[in-house]
Amino acid sequence: MGRQNRNLLAYLETHDGISTLEAMRELSICRLSERVRELECAGHIIEHERDASLNAHFVRYKLLRVAYG
Secondary structure (H helix, E strand, O other), rough: OOHHHHHHHHHHHOOOOHHHHHHHHOOOOOOOOHHHHHHHHOOOOOEEEEEOOEEEEEEEEEEEEEOOO
């Protein structure tokens, strides 16, 4: 697992989700959806929550279950 994926997983374990903007600011991750897909392929269960705030539409990702093993 790469550094960005490890950092993202640790962030998701300690926070109530993450948006693309938060990922760029907090973790320097520009392609959040790809990192989430990689974590999902590794067996982690991540919820994709679509949200609209004012005129902005975005997805917030929340960790539901960590894959062990």
